[in-house]
Structures are given as structure tokens and as C-alpha cells.
Amino acid sequence: MADELALWSAWQNVHFNHSKTKVMFVHKKRLITTPILKIDDHVLEFSDNLKYLGVIIDKKLTWKNHVDSLVGKSLSIKHQITILMNRSRSNAKLKNCLYKALVEPKILYASEIWGSALSKKTYKDKVAQIQRNFLKMITSARQTASSKKLLTITGQMNITDKINFRMECYQKKKEMIQNNVSINEMNIWKKQQKLHHKNYIKEEQKNTFPSYCIKTELIELADRYSTQILTGHGVFATTAIMMNKPIDIMCCLCKQEIENAEHLMFRCTSLNTQRSIFIDQNQVIHVKVSNLMKFKNFCKTIIQKILSTRRS
Numbered sequence: 376m377a378d379e380l381a382l383w384s385a386w387q388n389v390h391f392n393h394s395k396t397k398v399m400f401v402h403k404k405r406l407i408t409t410p411i412l413k414i415d416d417h418v419l420e421f422s423d424n425l426k427y428l429g430v431i432i433d434k435k436l437t438w439k440n441h442v443d444s445l446v447g448k449s450l451s452i453k454h455q456i457t458i459l460m461n462r463s464r465s466n467a468k469l470k471n472c473l474y475k476a477l478v479e480p481k482i483l484y485a486s487e488i489w490g491s492a493l494s495k496k497t498y499k500d501k502v503a504q505i506q507r508n509f510l511k512m513i514t515s516a517r518q519t520a521s522s523k524k525l526l527t528i529t530g531q532m533n534i535t536d537k538i539n540f541r542m543e544c545y546q547k548k549k550e551m552i553q554n555n556v557s558i559n560e561m562n563i564w565k566k567q568q569k570l571h572h573k574n575y576i577k578e579e580q581k582n583t584f585p586s587y588c589i590k591t592e593l594i595e596l597a598d599r600y601s602t603q604i605l606t607g608h609g610v611f612a613t614t615a616i617m618m619n620k621p622i623d624i625m626c627c628l629c630k631q632e633i634e635n636a637e638h639l640m641f642r643c644t645s646l647n648t649q650r651s652i653f654i655d656q657n658q659v660i661h662v663k664v665s666n667l668m669k670f671k672n673f674c675k676t677i678i679q680k681i682l683s684t685r686r687s
């Protein structure tokens with residue numbers, strides 16, 4: 376094969392740089408002997424992985440090195456965004472945009488090819504963890520907040536589901552090309568799939584926050600106070616107990632019910648006045664563009680009241 380390559384390069388007048396040319400055998404089994412391959416008397420170096428068009432291919436096609444490089448790259452971007460955000464005003468919507476523009480395309484790039492790595496739990500967890508780290512940073516959420524709620528707040532789709540979806544689309548596209556399906560039909564199918572996923576996100580919002588009527592983008596609400604209320608993980612007694620902190624579980628403001636986000640937002644009698652502008656007779660909290668700041672201030676009041684009562 377190396378001889379053929381040498382002949383081809385001479386014929387095409389293409390010169391290989393020997394120091395930059397590496398050989399990799401893609402195989403599942405262990406090679407007992409590795410052949411010596413030469414070009415113009417230069418012995419070519421063997422490698423266990425190669426980077427091709429931005430994708431790291433390893434000899435057993437596990438994609439381990441590619442997934443690890445994604446983890447490294449994303450950590451570096453997260454660090455840069457954190458520095459940038461500390462200098463300017465913290466803004467969840469802006470941070471979410473930065474994630475979607477800088478991080479997500481990097482993860483999704485060529486995932487139609489390497490996405491099969493997600494069949495192994497270790498790699499699936501690694502990729503999911505990249506997204507979770509950003510979700511926490513974007514929404515200023517606590518360590519224990521559920522990923523499902525954070526995905527709903529940011530309007531993002533689970534990254535591993537997104538990769539699986541891209542792989543499905545790629546497969547479907549290949550089948551359509553084989554069956555001579557027209558480009559027009561292919562585009563219609565793609566549009567339908569996108570719409571299906573848009574509706575899925577809307578449905579998720581309704582299911583995750585059934586007692587809220589939210590007429591604004593949820594990401595607009597996210598800050599260090601509102602996120603605590605929406606995720607249920609914050610300064611509340613239930614969170615403290617989950618973290619094994621010895622604390623009275625009853626509400627420190629009214630002493631009538633267990634102190635959790637739901638009680639404080641919907642029922643705590645000591646917050647009746649502030650709550651009255653958001654809640655209707657069916658116990659639904661209404662959040663719209665016109666009362667967005669008031670709602671955020673209400674969440675801030677709840678958190679600050681809890682903290683000051685507990686301190687005194």
C-alpha cells in the first residue's frame with residue numbers, strides 16, 4: 376500500500392511530508408505484528424489516534440479521545456465566559472446565547488459520525504455533564520438542582536437526545552438518497568422533525584411547572600433568586616436537610632408547613648400581600664412580560680426573608 380502511495384504521489388506530483396505522515400490501523404483486535412511501512416525509505420510512524428477534519432479517530436473507533444477533547448475544550452470556553460460575565464452584568468439570556476453559539480456547535484460537530492460513542496454510559500455521562508455544567512452557570516443554579524428543570528428554564532434540549540436526533544436524521548437522509556426521494560420531500564420531513572422538537576420543549580415547560588402560567592421566556596426569569604424558587608433547590612429547609620444539615624423542617628416564616636419553594640411561592644401566609652399580584656383564585660401564578668421584574672423581586676424577597684429570619 377505504501378508503494379502504491381509513493382507511486383500515486385509521484386504521478387500526481389504531490390509530496391508527502393514524512394515527519395507529518397502517520398499510519399493508523401482501524402481494528403477491534405490486538406495486532407500481533409505491526410508491519411513496517413515506508414515512503415521513499417522513510418519509516419512511517421504508527422499512531423493510536425489521528426485528527427481528521429477536527430474529529431479525533433482512534434484505532435478501535437471508541438471515540439474516547441474525541442469525547443475527552445470536547446470536555447477539555449468546553450472547560451476552557453466556560454472559563455472564558457465566566458471571566459467575561461464577571462466583568463459585565465450577569466445575564467442568563469446572554470450566557471445561554473453564548474453557550475448555543477460557542478459550545479453546542481462544537482459538541483454537535485460531526486456527531487452523526489462519533490455519536491455512536493453515546494451507547495457507552497461513560498461517554499454519554501461525560502457529554503451530558505458538559506451541558507449540565509453550563510446549565511448551572513447560565514441559571515446560577517445550586518449543585519443539586521435537577522437537569523430536567525434547568526433544561527426547561529433555558530429552553531434547551533438534552534444534548535445527548537440532540538445527538539441521537541442528528542444521527543437519526545443522517546440515517547434517514549442516507550435512506551432517502553438511496554430511494555431517490557426528492558430534496559423537497561427531504562426538507563419537508565426535516566421541518567416536521569424540527570417542529571416536533573419545538574412543541575416538545577413547549578410541552579416540557581407545561582409539565583415541569585404546572586402551577587405557573589408563564590407568558591415569557593423562562594430564561595428571562597433565571598437569576599440567583601428566581602432559579603432557587605423554580606428549581607426548588609436553594610436556601611430552603613428541604614434542601615438543607617437533603618445536604619444533611621441539622622435544621623428545623625417547618626417554615627421559618629409561618630411555622631405552619633414544611634419549608635420548601637412550593638410552600639413559599641404558593642401558600643406561606645407571611646407572603647400573602649406580595650403574592651396577591653401574581654396568584655389567581657385557582658392558585659396559579661401568572662408571570663408575563665409586564666410583571667417580570669416584580670416577579671423576580673418577589674423571589675428575591677422570599678430568599679432574603681428566609682435568610683434574615685434564620686440569622687436572627
Ligand SMILES: [Zn+2]
Pocket residue numbers: 626627628629630631632638639642643644645
Ligand atoms: Zn411559611
